[in-house]
Amino acid sequence: MLDRRTFVLGAALAAATTATAPSRAGATTAPVRAVGAAAIAGTPVTLVRLNGVWALADGTGSVRITTGLEHADVVDLAEDGTGLVAAGCLADDPMAALWTSPDGVAWREVRRLHGTRAGFTAVAGALALGSVLRGERASLVRVAARRTASGWTTVPVRGLERTDGLFASALAEGPDGWVCAAVGTSGTRLHSSRDGVTWSELPGVPGVAVRGLVADARGIRWQGNEIAGSAPLTGVLGGAAGPAPVPADAKALGPASSRFAWLSAGRLLTT
């Protein structure tokens, strides 16, 4: 069933930026770039980039300018048990970083990988995956960070070190451990791990760029867009796959709790 929460990010953000920064009034609204999805008190949210500002957009029409992400190039967003965690790198200097927030509006950097060109590209709860980057920003070697009692710490990921040039595009934790996705030219490769350290390959999803995963008692469900054509698709690993019940232009954002979030014509949808 489609739960359509109608709001238009461009209009809402224009209003928000006008209210908070009068000098921006009248600025041209750039195309919406939304990254990741999560839920706050059951409400789906995503981070959107418009006019050089990161804002939190929720499913009720509210768009709020964030603080603490001014120098962030955010790639993914997830719930971490107490609030939200954002993954990416510093905007002008590709250095992998993680940020956390209790409310999705006020953010604080909690981890930065110094001394290497890298970026985190997928996060779920207490685990973040990324890549050390070559000069042309191609993926070289996988990096991972895990949240411990003392903060986010880099950890090994055996069986997942070689990226084959691919970036992690989705990550989920379920009752049987972790599952992650990485998109290549022919489809998505999936790996699973019981402990988040030792990984083994699962059957892939050909022809689809998987951008969201949910692992629960029903199995491993995925959402994504066709590589050729970008049609929104959902499926169950090892089971049925087909068109997602969203408009044809919808882009997969990731899971918001147990539902999948999509962006379509500036609207956040969940299925």
Place this chain on the structure above:
Amino acid sequence: MITFSTIDGTPVYYWRSSRGDTAPRNWQATQDFHDTLVLWLRDLRSLSSALGSVAYLVSAGFYVNKPGQHGEGTAMDLDHVRWSGGAVCSPLDRDHASGTLATRRRYLAVDAVCRRRFRYVLDGWYNADHADHVHSDFGGLPVRCLKTSEADTKFTQSLCNDFLGSGLAVDGVWGASTENAFTTAKSRLGVGGDPHTSTAAWQAFLSAAARKGFANQAF
């Protein structure tokens, strides 16, 4: 983001699920990237006109919902080019590693045409992930030949090997041997200026190399 099935009138197919498929595909990219693709294709047509017109292209993706330039709608993965005269260049078939010199030269010619418009061009010599396609994106512009770039250096080394017989190790390290071979290549192609700092000089070098590649001529 715009949707397109052709670039400047030339169809773009998808073969990753069914080789030879000529069903129209609805690709997406930003308007700016699509505009650059049009310029790139016009370069390709002009520089390879002896092979006929470009009948069709095959891609493994433009906008693709994943991290990086593909997710921004500012990248292309090129699998195959087919000309009306019957010639092909097929990165999908790993033409960069072909045992036939003419095939490698044509691959390098297409590679060179990509570099005229895109700074980050990742080819079969760059890494295993790009063994079966040529990736081009909007990163790192403007176009130049950077000695510190692994991608640029490997391309230059491969070019010198297959057109000058330089015998260079394709290791991505711009050392004295690569420098000497590149200087010779520039001289033989009659290219002035400094391709390391001048976009025009680098584009002139690439055009001259591409012409030789499409004609299967050493320089």
